[in-house]
Amino acid sequence: MPAHLISNKNGLAYYENTPFSGTTYTLFPNQKDTSEIFYYLEGKEHGIWKKFYANKQIREKREFKDGKKVGTLFKWWENGKMQMQYVFEDDEYQGTCKEWNDTGMLIKEMNYAKGHEEGSQKWWYDNGKIKSNYIIKNGRRFGLLGTKNCINVTDSIFKK
Known part of the structure; x- marks a missing residue:
C-alpha cells in the first residue's frame, strides 16, 4: 500500500x-x-x-x-x-x-x-588519528576527550 x-x-x-x-x-x-x-x-x-x-x-x-x-x-x-x-x-x-x-x-x-x-568509546578522524578515546565507568568519563587529555570535561569547566 x-x-x-x-x-x-x-x-x-x-x-x-x-x-x-x-x-x-x-x-x-x-x-x-x-x-x-x-x-x-x-x-x-x-x-x-x-x-x-x-x-x-x-x-x-x-x-x-x-x-x-x-x-x-x-x-x-x-x-x-x-x-x-x-x-x-x-x-x-x-x-x-x-x-x-x-x-x-x-x-x-x-x-x-x-x-x-558504557565502557570503551573511540572516535577517529578521517586520517586515522584518534579523536577521542575514553571509558565510561560508573557514569563518569575517563580518557582522551577531543583535545582534553585525561580530564573530565565538566571538571575542567567548573574547577578553577
Missing part, C-alpha cells in the same frame, strides 16, 4: 480509521522505483524496514518488533560501503555501535548498555 494512504494517530499507523497491518512503500518522485518499504502490525512498526538510493543500492535496513527498534540497524553509503551498524534492544542502543566514513575507514566505535554509553 502506498505510504501516503496511512495516517499517524497517537504513534500508531492507521488506514481508514483502523490500526494498519501490512506493508507500505514510497516511490522516488517521478519514478516507479521504490525508495522505502515499511511493515506494520496492528498499527505498530513491525518487521524489517528498508530504504534505497535512487540507483537501487540499499541505503538502510532496520528491524522493529511491536513498535520498538530491535536487532541491528545497518546503513550504507551510496557507494555501497557500510556507513553505520547500531544494535538495538527494546528500543535502546545496546552493545557495540560502529560508524565508517565513505571510504570504509572506521571513525566511531561506541559501547552501550541499556541506551547509555
